[in-house]
Amino acid sequence: MFNRTIARKYTLRREIGRGGMGVIWEAFDQALRRPVALKVMTPEHVTSDSARRRFEREATAIARLRNEHIVQIHDYGIDEDCPYIVMELLEGEDLEHRLARERQLSPSATLALLRQIAAGLQAASSAGIVHRDLKPANVFMARKEPGECVKLLDFGVVWTLFEGSDEAQQSSFGKAIGTPAYMSPEQVRAVAPDHLSDLWSLGVIAYRALTGRPPFVARGVGELLISICTDPFPPPSSLVPALPPGFDGFFARALAKDPAQRFQSAREFVAAFAAVVEVSSGPTKILVVEDEPDVALMMRLQFRQKIRDGVYEFIFADNGEAALHELRRHPDIDVILTDIKMPVMDGLTFLGRVPEVNPFAKTVMMSAYGDMANIRCAMNQGAFDFLLKPIHCADLEATIDKTIKHVAELRRNARSDEENKILRQFTSAALVERIREMGPAIALASEAVMATVAFIDIFQFTRVTKERPPGEAMRLLRANFEVIVPELMAKGGVVDKFLGDAVMAVFQGPEHLSRALSACVIVRAQMAAVARRAGESSPYAQGICVGLSTGQVLSGSIGSQAYGRLDYTVLGEAVNAAAHLARAAVPGEILVDAPVREAAQALFDFEEVGARSLLPGAPPVDVFNVVRRGPAALLADCEPTVRIPTTATMP
Known part of the structure; x- marks a missing residue:
């Protein structure tokens, strides 16, 4: 393709790279007399309609982005049925x-x-x-x-x-x-x-x-x-x-x-x-934003001993824009003292920009007494405190000290939040939410609620635990749950507990049945897709067996309160039914009972599996496999309203 001319104006000079769908050439724009980079779609992609749409979408998407850190698009077109993109040439x-x-x-x-x-x-x-x-x-x-x-x-x-x-x-x-x-x-x-x-x-x-x-x-x-x-x-x-x-x-x-x-x-x-x-264990950094040079001199004189002892370090800027630059250079700044009326960028505009650069730094506004309207506006926008001019030294020192302590508390709380996140990983999500909403004492109370329960079981994973070392077997089991759990939570489900190689999820609230069915269908599709990519020897190849039932359940804490060993869970026919259905399913099936099929048949497609025995010695019952979401469910963005039965009929 050397020396070929594209669209009668771009002459190809040399190949300089290859992308996902195209070859990138250095070319010469004959009209504007400048070198450019030109991406030509490869022959194997030209015949694909989806590839051509992706190629065009790349051009139109980047062309909208006027940013110096994104390669710029100059032109897009089709030459002899071959799409091309013209970009800036980079060295x-x-x-x-x-x-x-x-x-x-x-x-x-x-x-x-x-x-x-x-x-x-x-x-x-x-x-x-x-x-x-x-x-x-x-x-x-x-x-x-x-x-x-x-x-x-x-x-x-x-x-x-x-x-x-x-x-x-x-x-x-x-x-x-x-x-x-x-x-x-x-x-x-x-x-x-x-x-x-x-x-x-x-x-x-x-x-x-x-x-x-x-x-x-x-x-x-x-x-x-x-x-x-x-x-x-x-x-x-x-x-x-x-x-x-x-x-x-x-x-x-x-x-x-x-x-x-x-x-x-x-x-x-x-x-x-x-x-x-x-960041270091050095002095507390204080940013002073003020266009009056006398203020910088006053700060240095007032705090000369603490500056000399390494307690404080002052950084100065004469407007909000320069202050943002200093914030980026010194992300460990704790205290900001800023005037309101400044050139280039005023203090109120600067105040609104501070959190996006440093979420911990706290801003103290400095202004004259007669500027109360702006001070009130600043406080409403999140200013921590304010100082009135002329500034009294004792007031200044007390305000800085108070602000430093507040920021230190914020940082301690942030560390505590990280520790709590770790603890929450080992605690029932349902219990955490209940305590947060209702308090510890009320969280121990029980209630009857309508819910849908889903059991998702990794098929025959017990065999894996016998064939693999303990650490590897647990890792492979977690690999499955990392795919399953996010989709259950995305549809509003709460992971009640992990029972060996199965996960039990509970859906409550509006449209809980349809949300649970949608989540299970998506999980099945994703598990199959990941299994195809990871290969037959991967843990995903085991497949999942799903059982789902709906009805009234009892929600509350069980265990020994006297010895401090409690769990928060749901009990009832729907729970037992979902567990039995999962046990009866084969890999790839989402088994439901007749009441679920009747409630959701307008929005999901089901196939009759036939009669299956759910318990040893129990007579077989008719069960159904969820095939896919129907057109109505897709139209409703997978969160349709369905009629929920009041009881679950499962032996």
Whole structure:
């Protein structure tokens, strides 16, 4: 294709790379007399309608993003039935080549890199765009004046959140899209992606940059997928002892299996990383934002002894914009003293920007007595306190001391929250919610409620426990539950308990039956998809057997209160029925009884399985397998209203 002219204006000069669906060429734009990068779809993809739609979606999605850290699109078109994308031509190298050459980067170099990647991700996230294939090969360090500029490349598998999903996007459901080593657990399970998946990939990139290896390493793809969903990763300090100790906690959050436990934005991710890089046991940092130079002199004189003793360190800025820059440079700032009326960016605007850079820092507003309207506005926006000008030294010292103590308490509470998260992993979620809503004493009370109960059993997993070492067998069982539990919770189910190799989930509240059925159908599909990807030797290949029943259950605490050994659970016919149905099911079946089929037959498709004996010696009863969600359920976004029977009829 050398010297071929595309669209009568782009002359191909040399091949410079290959992406997921296309070949990238250096080309010359004859109209504007400039070099460009031109991506041409490969012949094997040209005949695919879905590939062509993805290619076009890549062009239109990136073209909307006017951000210096995302490669810019100049043109898109079709030449001789072959789609092409014209982009800015970059000179430099991608991060994959740099890491292969240098192996590791310093924390400060990694921070500089992450700041720019995060800026691109934040722009994409704000536009409702998920990259889905963030990896070092798609992070390009372009040579610019005066230094390097990081650019995100290859949005070929981009996902758009805010627009109506087209057929090409819908067809990707159930498919793991991305590069395995950088895929999040939810990508492994092939659920609809969001920006938190990109932040997971960013965490993997940061981990590899600091340690020289990815956090999850395995012999094959199937084993790697299990490890991503199930295994802990080596703390960075175990690989590079010289790293600041705070990185272990940082990556515990950045690579949390549960998306809700991760950093929730690229800004928060980078701010936390910067805090680890720059935080020390040094002085308390106080940022003073004031355009009057006399204030800086007054602060230095008033606190000269504490500055000399290393108790306080003052940082000064003359407007809100400069102050934001200092906040990013010093993420361990605890106290901010800011004027309201300043040039460039006023104090009220700055106040609203502080939490996105540093969620712990507290702001004290400084203003004249006659400016009470602005002071009230500042307090309503979250200012911690205010000082009236002219500032009295005693009042200033007391306010700073009070603010420092408050921030220290916030940081202690944050650490306690992390500890509580660990404890909650070993406590009934239903009990935690009940105590939080109603208090410890009321949580011990019992009540009768309408609910749907689902038992999801890993088929013949007992055989695995006999064939594998204990630690490996438990790891493989957890690998299954890591796929099952998120979908149960996503539909409002509460994991009541794990009974050996089965999980019992309870759905209460509006439309509990339809939500439970939808969750089980999705879990079955995801388990089958993961089993296909991981291979026949993976733990997912065992298959799942599901039983589901609905009706009135008794909810409450059981056990010995006198000896402090209690559990919170549900009891009743529906519980027994679901357990028996799961026991009677074969892999891939979601068995229900006649009342469930009757209540949900307008929204789900069922097939009659026939009569099965649910208990030894008991007469067989007719049971039904849930085949799929019907058109009405899909139209109702899988949360339809169904008529719930008042009792469950199961021997």
